[in-house]
Amino acid sequence: MGMTRREVLRWLVAWSGALVTASPVHALARLRPVRAFTPRLRAVQITDLHYGYRGSGNPDPAASLSQALYQIQQLNPELLLITGDLIEADADPRVRERRLEDIWERLQGLRIPLLAVPGEQDALMDAGALWQRVVGPLHFHESSGGVHVIGLDNVSRGFLLGRSERDWLAQELRSLDEGVPLLVAAHAPLAWYYPAWNWYTYDGPAASAMVARFPHRLFVHGHVHQLLTDEVGGVKGFGARAVSFSYPLPDSRHALALMPIPMAAGAVDTGLGLRDIRFAGTFQITDRPLAPLAGSVKP
Amino acid sequence: MTRGGVLAAAICLVGLALGAKMTATPVHARHTAPVVTDRGAQLYRVTCLSCHGPRGDGHSLYPVPGMAAPALSHLDPRRWTKARIIEVVRAGSPPMPAFGSVLSGADILRLARYVRAMERH
Numbered sequence: 097m098g099m100t101r102r103e104v105l106r107w108l109v110a111w112s113g114a115l116v117t118a119s120p121v122h123a124l125a126r127l128r129p130v131r132a133f134t135p136r137l138r139a140v141q142i143t144d145l146h147y148g149y150r151g152s153g154n155p156d157p158a159a160s161l162s163q164a165l166y167q168i169q170q171l172n173p174e175l176l177l178i179t180g181d182l183i184e185a186d187a188d189p190r191v192r193e194r195r196l197e198d199i200w201e202r203l204q205g206l207r208i209p210l211l212a213v214p215g216e217q218d219a220l221m222d223a224g225a226l227w228q229r230v231v232g233p234l235h236f237h238e239s240s241g242g243v244h245v246i247g248l249d250n251v252s253r254g255f256l257l258g259r260s261e262r263d264w265l266a267q268e269l270r271s272l273d274e275g276v277p278l279l280v281a282a283h284a285p286l287a288w289y290y291p292a293w294n295w296y297t298y299d300g301p302a303a304s305a306m307v308a309r310f311p312h313r314l315f316v317h318g319h320v321h322q323l324l325t326d327e328v329g330g331v332k333g334f335g336a337r338a339v340s341f342s343y344p345l346p347d348s349r350h351a352l353a354l355m356p357i358p359m360a361a362g363a364v365d366t367g368l369g370l371r372d373i374r375f376a377g378t379f380q381i382t383d384r385p386l387a388p389l390a391g392s393v394k395p
Numbered sequence: 396m397t398r399g400g401v402l403a404a405a406i407c408l409v410g411l412a413l414g415a416k417m418t419a420t421p422v423h424a425r426h427t428a429p430v431v432t433d434r435g436a437q438l439y440r441v442t443c444l445s446c447h448g449p450r451g452d453g454h455s456l457y458p459v460p461g462m463a464a465p466a467l468s469h470l471d472p473r474r475w476t477k478a479r480i481i482e483v484v485r486a487g488s489p490p491m492p493a494f495g496s497v498l499s500g501a502d503i504l505r506l507a508r509y510v511r512a513m514e515r516h
Contacts, residue, residue, distance in 0.1 A: 184460060185459050185460045185461050185462065187460070187461030187462070188461070216459065217459065217460075220459070220462070220489065220490045221461070221462065221490050222489055223489045253489075253493050253496075254493065255492070256492065256497045257497075258496035258497065259496040259497075260496070288441070291440065291444070291445060292445050292449075292457075293445060293457050294445045294457045298442065299497045353454070354456060
């Protein structure tokens with residue numbers, strides 16, 4: 097009895113499937129109890145390093161930076177998340193470039209996986225061109241320990257996300273099961289906390305609405321240089337202390353220019369700090385003040 | 396009660412009533428904050444004021460080193476036509492943000508009208 101070529105192929109495909117199904121490896125894979133993967137993350141967030149800053153807000157910003165880097169080493173996180181303003185802006189693009197290259201090199205020297213979103217000091221002057229050259233993409237979606245980390249750029253074209261980034265975010269989130277833990281980071285708050293100081297994201301409420309469907313979510317930001325909690329669309333935002341200098345709270349009755357709070361030389365309570373972020377079933381954040389540098393260990 | 400007692404009680408009651416009235420409407424609470432109804436002004440407050448200043452004179456409330464926003468109150472109207480203002484608000488010119496992806500065309504027009512109105516003050 098002769099078989100056509102098509103029948104032979106169908107016969108081969110059918111029997112190869114049966115053989116694979118019956119193979120011991122395949123059976124083991126099916127019978128072995130499935131150990132559920134539990135997302136876990138130990139991260140540290142630092143923000144607003146303002147590398148190159150000189151002013152009354154911090155008489156010794158280099159010492160504060162060294163303190164922060166030392167504390168990060170002690171905490172030994174799996175991920176270092178940096179929420180913008182790595183540098184202090186300058187009119188001269190060469191100065192900005194040198195500062196960003198220097199600080200990025202120091203951070204890479206920690207030998208901890210880094211994820212960073214830009215601040216307006218890093219990216220507003222040139223719409224993020226320098227950032228992309230030195231650091232990488234302006235916004236991103238990465239996974240760390242099973243936690244999905246979304247980095248938003250709400251500064252490089254002004255304090256907004258814009259249509260294309262909103263569309264990108266919607267597409268990324270659509271692909272995720274809503275049970276996954278989601279850590280969202282940006283420089284500026286998504287809420288309209290105080291637009292007169294650019295403490296807002298124009299289309300932040302639209303982004304919040306997309307994030308709100310994830311029960312395990314955490315949104316962290318910088319820019320405000322102090323511990324602040326804001327909320328829009330049911331999504332809380334947690335502003336963090338800076339590594340460089342601190343800002344006062346806005347007073348909506350008086351439209352005053354934003355200035356750093358002056359810091360006395362040798363101040364113990366500097367208003368600076370970093371944040372420990374953990375996920376083990378739920379997100380937990382612990383804000384830590386910058387501690388005095390122990391010993392002379394400098395990364 | 397004697398006539399003097401009645402009088403004293405009446406004075407007390409009037410005093411209490413006046414006191415209650417004063418407590419209910421303290422002087423400082425009678426002033427209400429001005430409500431900005433002009434859409435152009437509302438948009439200016441949110442999107443422009445931080446860098447161009449509350450009066451549009453370039454006195455920024457959010458100073459960034461090396462970045463100075465121009466004084467909108469002193470734009471040369473021959474060079475800064477409404478069409479040009481609309482285009483800059485829409486497309487931006489770093490570090491001036493591009494608001495075209497978050498503001499509607501009608502809102503950009505309202506904002507441009509408000510900025511043009513600032514020039515005359």
